[in-house]
Amino acid sequence: MGTKVDKDKNSDGSLLRDKKITIVFVLGGPGCGKGTQCEKIAKHFGFTHLSVGDLLRAETKTGSAYGAMIQTMMKEGEIVPSEVVVKLLQQAMLRSGNNKFLIDGFPRNEENRLTYESVMKIEPAFILFLDCPQEEMERRVLNRNQGRDDDNIEAVRKRFKVFSESTLPVIEYYERKGKVRKVDAAKPIDEVFNDVKAIFAPYKANFVSSSNFNAEAGVEHRMCPALSKRLARCARKTKALFRKRAPV
């Protein structure tokens, strides 16, 4: 990173060749424990946890143009348009200052995946798939008590349907590429984390400090200037994509 040649190679905004960015997608049905495990991984292995659900919920509170649309879609368990999500992810990555990211709950469908690939151009290191039976996930969601307006039986059942119809094909896609690390998420939290720890062991060596991103307030400034510049270029590209498409 940082040589003139490297910079020229990336003049299209591509981050693909930046070997220093590590991205792990964390997928699984609603309530399987993505947030719970991501928090632990972030602490132990120095990743920044980006929960796309949390980023979207924070966006609904900003009064932005997309806030009301996002709120309605989430309440109905629908998938928010990819451009909105990718833009929020880019902004959060830029703000985090880190170069190791857990992207929790994304990509949720093939369109999410394709948009991510075409804009971000960073191949995920692997996909952590938290596999859990539906009855157990339903129990967990209905007992979650976080005041979410999509944690009711009706919305949860819709989210299960979206998960099996739209998200499982994404997991299958990565499975074909040998990138899925599946964990039995029905076990107690610490037992699940033991299995997760084994998967993340190679990242322990690079651990610097814990960086658990807070969607509403988290701003850290440890990212190197070159990487920050590249992400900013990438964000401009998304903005252009936004302008081309009419708002939903």
Ligand SMILES: Nc1ncnc2c1ncn2[C@@H]1O[C@H](COP(=O)(O)OP(=O)(O)O)[C@@H](O)[C@H]1O
């Ligand atoms: N392995 C587990 N066993 C029992 N309860 C769990 C487990 N993992 C998470 N939970 C609980 O289930 C609920 C949903 O977990 P969460 O991490 O929010 O899931 P997700 O982010 O996948 O929707 C939370 O109340 C959490 O404390």
Ligand SMILES: O=c1ccn([C@@H]2O[C@H](COP(=O)(O)OP(=O)(O)O)[C@@H](O)[C@H]2O)c(=O)[nH]1
């Ligand atoms: O990439 C994403 C992630 C989340 N969501 C929306 O956010 C909701 C909650 O997602 P989250 O990951 O917070 O919760 P989960 O349903 O996995 O418990 C989903 O039902 C979707 O409406 C979305 O549209 N795209």
